[in-house]
Amino acid sequence: MPRVKPTKKLDVLGNLDLRPEEAVGDYLCSKQQDKFFVIPPNSDSAGDSIELIFVNNLRENEAMLKLQDEMLASAKRQSKVNHSRVRNMYKIQERLRRRFIEVNSFIKDCADKKRAAEKTAQGETLYHKELGEGIESFKDSISELKAFREALKATVHEFQPYEKVLDEVVKVSDIFVSPKDCMDRCDALMLAQVEISQLEQQKLNEIENMRQRMVQITNEAALTVLGLKNDLAKLERSYNESRVQCLKWEKILANSKDAITNGAMDKDRTLDGINHLYRILCRRRDVPGWGRGCVEGKLDIIKNEVDILFGVLEQIQSMDGKGKQNEASQDMC
Structure with a gap:
């Protein structure tokens, strides 16, 4: 019967309890229940005997040995067949290798021949193209020569009367030796005319360049003159501003000069007044006076005299006050 309660711990194999004191009680509890009772299969059959099992095993062994021999x-037979197949395969492989080498060599030869043929065909094509272009150019030249021949015939036919006239001129004239000489002289004159025309054009170009150069120089000179005029105008403005400043400072300096002159005059008057007062005081004291210098000493003397005079004035005023008081008291009495 299976157990109701699981085991607490298992050993290495997993079927033995390491705590038998609890396992025995669980086993007894599991024997007393019928819920989890399991009937083993074929529990009523007796089973095979040992002899029968031996016979069956012997038969199986003989069958296996027979199968092993087969x-x-x-x-072995398959090994022989495989060996022959491998040998045939090696032969076929060697034959195919030789065939591959032959085919590869043939392909390389064909490729080389193809490249050589393409190169030759390309060269022939270019040569054919060049020949075609040459033929076309020759055809054009031939057509041009034909046109020139026709034009030359027409020109000869047109100028044939002039040839007669030229022959007559050569016969009559003593200058020309032959018609060719006349034509050469005319050609020389025409070439001289061309050279004269070229020289004239060159001189005209030089004159035009000189004119442009003169115009450029004139413009530069005009610009220079204009710049100088601007500088002159700036200088004139600066001169006017400086002149105004000079006049202003001249007035200021004149006023300063007048102030200095007036101060000097005031100083001289003051010194003259001091000297005059000093002389009066010296004359009053009947003492000789000093010269024009030594102003400090004179001022000290004048100060002392003025102090004395103020003291005298105060005494006089005090005496006058006392006299007035006495007169007033007498009048009251």
Whole structure:
């Protein structure tokens, strides 16, 4: 019967309890229940005996040995077949290798021949193209020569009367030796005319360049003169501003000069007044006076005299006050 409660711990194999004191009680509890009772299969059959099992095993062994012999023979036969197949495969591989080398060599030869043929065909094509272009140019030249021949015939036919006139001129004239000489002289005159025309054009170009150069120089000179005029105008403005400043400072300096002159005059008057007062005081004291210098000493003397005079004035005023008081008291009495 299976157990109701699981085991607490298992050993290495997993079927033995390491705590038998609890496992025995669980086993007894599991024997007393019928819920989890399991009937083993074929519990009513007696089963095979040992002899029958031996016979069955012997038969199976003989069958396996027979099968092993058959498989060994089949393996040997298959090994021979495989060996022959491998040998045939090596032969076929060698034949195919030789065939591959031959075909590859043939393909390389064909490729080389193809490249050589393409190169030759390309060269022939270019040569054919060049020949075609040459033929076309020759055809054009021939057509041009034909046109020139026709034009020359027409020109000869047109100028044939002039040839007669030229022959007559050569016969009559003593200058020309032959018609060719006349034509050469005319050609020389025409060439001289061309050279004269070229020289004239060159001189005209030089004159035009000189005119442009003169115009450029004139413009530069005009610009220079204009710049100088601007500088002159700036200088004139600066001169006017400086002149105004000079006049202003001249007035300021004149006023300063007048102030200095007035101060000097005031100083001289003051010194003259001091000297005059000093002389009066010296004359009053009947003492000789000093010269024009030594102003500090004179001022000290004048100060002392003025102090004395103020003291005298105060005494006089005090005496006058006392006299007035006495007169007033007498009048009251």
